[in-house]
Amino acid sequence: MKKTLMIAALIALPVGLSGCHKKAEAPAAVAPKAEANAMASMAMPADAKMGKATGTVIAVNAAAGTITLEHSAISAVGWSAMTMEFSAKPGVLTGIAVGDKVDFDVTVTGSSGEVTALKKQ
Ligand SMILES: [Cu+2]
Incomplete structure (x- = not known):
């Protein structure tokens, strides 16, 4: 028992880990x-899903490899529009600054997202 x-x-x-999409x-x-x-x-924890969205850069932390984006709805992963922090694949934050409007790809696992590609509009 x-x-x-x-x-x-x-x-x-x-399941109890923090995430904005709980x-x-x-x-x-x-x-x-x-x-x-x-x-x-x-979104289920074991399922990695991929989506594309647009957003505005709110904060960038290159040292930590994170980016905060005010993003549009990402229907492919069932997310509504919001502001949240993503982890970022090494290299994708290069040349990205606060205020940039971007198109990005994201891989979502559970309630957290990783930006895998990012490009200024
Ligand atoms: Cu979000």
């Missing part, structure tokens, strides 16, 4: 299969 509880806690851990109706860590299918349109 104790072992089962520990496994459940380990499974639940990644939804109020977030699924339980272990959802019944039928319920999981019904939620196929939601």
Whole structure:
């Protein structure tokens, strides 16, 4: 019994990581299969999805490899428009400054996104 509880806690851990796209109706860590299918349109932690969007650069941290973007809706990953921080692939932040309007590609895993390509408009 104790072992089962520990496994459940380990499974639940990644789901609890911070992310701006956490939804109020977030699924339980272990959802019944039928319920999981019904939620196929939601971003699931194990599913990496790719999307494209436009945005305005709010902040750049080249040392940390992060960029904050006020981005448009990204329908491919089910995100609405908002301002959030992304991690960025090495190199994509070169020449990018606060205030730039950009087109970017993003890979979303769970509730976090990584900018894989970025180009000024
Ligand atoms: Cu966002």
